[in-house]
């Protein structure tokens with residue numbers, strides 16, 4: 539997710555789709571390749587936006603972060619958006635802000651994500667729903 543970050547938090551202005559680079563079916567989690575992050579940063583630079591967060595879906599699981607989500611979250615100050623998808627339909631979407639001074643002290647805080655673009659919320663939900671076709675997360679929170 540590209541957007542802007544200020545004292546009021548993160549605001550999302552643009553969504554980019556990232557492919558799932560994980561192919562091991564036993565631990566089928568979301569993962570974004572470093573080159574995709576670089577591509578996203580370049581894309582954002584053109585319009586003055588930064589990476590402000592990431593989103594993924596939880597097929598038939600609540601929209602709450604899992605242990606895996608927490609372990610794999612390293613971007614302090616970024617928003618981690620999770621959409622619960624039930625039977626292929628996007629339901630609840632929650633956002634968690636990764637805070638803390640370091641990797642050791644990091645924690646997730648519930649947040650209300652600021653959405654500045656009309657339709658982005660629906661977009662997040664529908665893209666997350668699409669992602670659920672090839673991204674399934676087996677671990678439970």
Ligand SMILES: [Zn+2]
Nearest residue numbers: 603604607675
């Ligand atoms: Zn997750």
